[in-house]
Amino acid sequence: MQYNEVEKFILGKLEKELPSNMYYHNVHHTIDVCKAAERLGESEKVSEEELLLLKTTALFHDAGFIFQYYDNEHLGMKLACDRLPSFGYSGVQIMTVSKLILATSLPYNPKNLLEKIICDADLDYLGREDFYSVSYTLRREWAEYGKAKTLLQWYEEQLTFMKKQKYFTESSIKMREPRKQQYITEMKEMLGKRKKKKILAEENGSPFPADEKVSTLKSLSIFNGTTDEVLAGIASLMKTLVVKSGQVIIQKGEIGNCMYIIQDGRVKVHDDDFTLAELSEGNFFGEVSLLDTEPRSASVTAIADTILFLLEQEDFYKILQKHRDVAQGIMRILIGRFRKQNATIINDLKEKEKKLLSLVDQRTHELQEANHVVEKAFHQIEEKNEKLEAAYKDIRDSINYARRIQQAILPNINDVYKALTQSFVYYKPKDIVSGDFYFFSEKNKKIMLGVADCTGHGVPGAFMSMIGHDMLNQIIMERGITAPSDVLNHLEAGIRGALKQDAEDSETKDGMDIALCSVDMQGAEDNSIELQYSGAFRNLYLLRKDGTEVEEVRADKNSIGGLILGEPKKFSNHQIYLNKGDSFYLFSDGYCDQFGGPGGKKFMSRQFQKLLFSMRHLSMKSQEEMLDKTFREWRGDLEQVDDILVIGVRV
Numbered sequence: 001m002q003y004n005e006v007e008k009f010i011l012g013k014l015e016k017e018l019p020s021n022m023y024y025h026n027v028h029h030t031i032d033v034c035k036a037a038e039r040l041g042e043s044e045k046v047s048e049e050e051l052l053l054l055k056t057t058a059l060f061h062d063a064g065f066i067f068q069y070y071d072n073e074h075l076g077m078k079l080a081c082d083r084l085p086s087f088g089y090s091g092v093q094i095m096t097v098s099k100l101i102l103a104t105s106l107p108y109n110p111k112n113l114l115e116k117i118i119c120d121a122d123l124d125y126l127g128r129e130d131f132y133s134v135s136y137t138l139r140r141e142w143a144e145y146g147k148a149k150t151l152l153q154w155y156e157e158q159l160t161f162m163k164k165q166k167y168f169t170e171s172s173i174k175m176r177e178p179r180k181q182q183y184i185t186e187m188k189e190m191l192g193k194r195k196k197k198k199i200l201a202e203e204n205g206s207p208f209p210a211d212e213k214v215s216t217l218k219s220l221s222i223f224n225g226t227t228d229e230v231l232a233g234i235a236s237l238m239k240t241l242v243v244k245s246g247q248v249i250i251q252k253g254e255i256g257n258c259m260y261i262i263q264d265g266r267v268k269v270h271d272d273d274f275t276l277a278e279l280s281e282g283n284f285f286g287e288v289s290l291l292d293t294e295p296r297s298a299s300v301t302a303i304a305d306t307i308l309f310l311l312e313q314e315d316f317y318k319i320l321q322k323h324r325d326v327a328q329g330i331m332r333i334l335i336g337r338f339r340k341q342n343a344t345i346i347n348d349l350k351e352k353e354k355k356l357l358s359l360v361d362q363r364t365h366e367l368q369e370a371n372h373v374v375e376k377a378f379h380q381i382e383e384k385n386e387k388l389e390a391a392y393k394d395i396r397d398s399i400n401y402a403r404r405i406q407q408a409i410l411p412n413i414n415d416v417y418k419a420l421t422q423s424f425v426y427y428k429p430k431d432i433v434s435g436d437f438y439f440f441s442e443k444n445k446k447i448m449l450g451v452a453d454c455t456g457h458g459v460p461g462a463f464m465s466m467i468g469h470d471m472l473n474q475i476i477m478e479r480g481i482t483a484p485s486d487v488l489n490h491l492e493a494g495i496r497g498a499l500k501q502d503a504e505d506s507e508t509k510d511g512m513d514i515a516l517c518s519v520d521m522q523g524a525e526d527n528s529i530e531l532q533y534s535g536a537f538r539n540l541y542l543l544r545k546d547g548t549e550v551e552e553v554r555a556d557k558n559s560i561g562g563l564i565l566g567e568p569k570k571f572s573n574h575q576i577y578l579n580k581g582d583s584f585y586l587f588s589d590g591y592c593d594q595f596g597g598p599g600g601k602k603f604m605s606r607q608f609q610k611l612l613f614s615m616r617h618l619s620m621k622s623q624e625e626m627l628d629k630t631f632r633e634w635r636g637d638l639e640q641v642d643d644i645l646v647i648g649v650r651v
Helices: 003-017 027-043 048-060 073-087 091-103 113-122 131-144 151-164 170-175 177-193 210-218 228-237 313-322 324-409 413-419 458-478 484-498 521-526 605-614 620-635
Strands: 239-243 248-250 258-264 266-271 274-280 299-302 306-312 423-428 436-443 446-454 511-520 529-536 540-543 551-553 574-578 583-587 644-650
Touching: 003 027, 003 048, 003 073, 027 048, 027 113, 027 170, 048 073, 048 091, 048 113, 073 091, 091 113, 131 177, 131 239, 151 177, 170 177, 210 228, 210 258, 228 306, 228 313, 306 313, 324 458, 413 423, 413 436, 423 436, 423 620, 436 458, 436 644, 446 458, 446 521, 446 583, 446 644, 458 484, 458 511, 484 511, 484 529, 511 521, 511 583, 540 605, 605 620, 620 644
Parallel strands: none
Antiparallel strands: 239 306, 248 299, 258 306, 266 274, 266 299, 423 644, 436 446, 446 511, 511 529, 529 574, 540 551, 540 583, 583 644
């Protein structure tokens, strides 16, 4: 499921195609339900897949409003069914989303946990702190679609709905139900006891006496000099809005279309968390919107239960058309207010400029002193860097010298290719020196060939490789031992003795993994070549000329050196007969353990076998090139994790 792509698609569609008068069922509501569904889903411990299906449902549940206002759930479901297949949703997943969308139709009757969660998420706001402000947006929207309600009617309907509506999940019951009950109590008091007749003011035909409205208008500087007759006309056009404490009246960025006059209560003007001003009875705000419809530059929120008179721009224009002398007076006052505000802003900016210049002078002096300290420290750092560079050069020179020593003890690669004409040695150390090494010797057409992977890589691994290679020379070349299992048994004893690992106080666990084989080429003319193999944690891969898969000859699960678990180590010998055209491969674990590919995962032995089989018809030189190409592409920009050594031989 490509949820992020679905979210991008549907939110963009809602933003572009929903009508502009959708004050409640808009993009913000969709995002709100998504967040609530995610929170409830996690709280109710649904699976990751179910959580994505819930969020997908939230995205589409109100998408039907694009097409029509009433009875639109089936249209949102149809849009989901049409679009979700292209985002990787299966038929079963789309069916689940469809059922969940239909479950959001009122009245709710959820059948399972997912339906309960999406229903609770859809009406999450009933128990939140922003209930009154969200509720107000729904009332505005209803008025646009033929369901205008007076304030009294609105709260009566809200009270009835909230009494019937219940939360279904344990999480919502615990988190939202208490506050919802609090709102029910508040509305009962507001409607039942009728403590304040003003609270029941209707938007039209308000019970406020006309002379009280005129008196309020007279007290405002913007209407100074306006006759009572004109003020009475303005009062008749004003609407009444009652807001609860905490309700957002103006949201920053909204298009302005009216001025507000505070009849009773208190509001704050703010930009996010920064409060610009607090206004009380007899003040007004939003007057700029009488002249244009630019976005609001700040938010306004009630900080007490507040009653507001609204004068909308459209009504204001009617007044201007009838009374041009009044319009001129109001314009002069508004322009005067703007000039005064501009003068205040300019003076504030000048004062701030003085403080900033003083601060700049102070900071400049501090920076000059700091620069002196920095220069002194820089010189000290330069001296230390020179010493570090010299030390680094010494270390690098030593490591490079160690590489030359290591390369000198390794068999001459041309000797390998001369004895085994169809072969390759793919050797790629991680660092300058390597913990992987290969062994080769030939006597009387009997070839000894091995791949060893010592503990660690870099300098520690290189030391171990030199010890191991020297001991193999002693065992095979000087003592004449050639059976691979006997060689490994002697190598085990030699390493343990050299590192004193049998001592009671020994702390070293170093050692090596190795694959060693002997190839008797005397039977090559008879098309029967004897291969003996023994391994310490390093397997041998065998590929017959006409084989259908890579055969794996398993090593003993013991390393050379290190800890002894259980019985003393004894290595097994495997005897294999090869025909002309058969191939075998010895390798360390570096190639298979490399991270890379699309998911940054290990290459793994199974994929390594498939690679060997896929290039079985290539020459051995081409196989080496293919190994290198595949490795580089797999690794990409990631770091090489270990030394790499692969030897392939075709007899």
